[in-house]
Amino acid sequence: MKISKRRCHHCHRWFQPDPRFAASQKYCCHSQCRRESRLASHRRWWSKNGRETDVARASKHGTWAKEKNYWAIYRSKHPDYALRDNDRRRRAHHAARRAANQDMSRKLSVDKLHEVLDLGVDNAANQDTFHRQIKGVVNYLLWKEGAANQDITDLVTTLT
Secondary structure, eight states: OOOOOEEOTTTOOEEOOOTTTTTTOOSOSSHHHHHHHHHHHHHHHHHHHHHHHHHHHHHHHHHHHHSTTHHHHHHHHOHHHHHHHHHHHHHHHHHHHHHHHHHHHHHHHHHHHHHHHHHOOSOTTOHHHHHHHHHHHHHHHHHHHHHHTSOHHHHHHHHO
């Protein structure tokens, strides 16, 4: 059975629905239309369930607010939870720090390589410029190796 084409609810282009979802598909396969489909789905869900979710959240917060030091007591009664939570927080902190270090390292790498490119070779017979470029690349590679072996924040302070 052939499935007839439909108009996308977002971009209004004609599209051929996927046979598996033809009964309910209202959006085409373009990324903006898929995004709009997800947003519409979220709006529908929140319009139906948002109130219950808010009530459940408020009741939890009410419980926490009534009992003084709720989390301190809970963590003391559940040491395995406390260990898992501490480990999760530690990993999240290290991941964020590592990402920041990688960004800084990438920026420094690009800056150093731009410095080497700025030397330029105006004339092939000009050996001094060529040797300075080679020296710049070697210095960059040595710096990169050193950066892999130490904290990038220490390296930034030594470079500036």
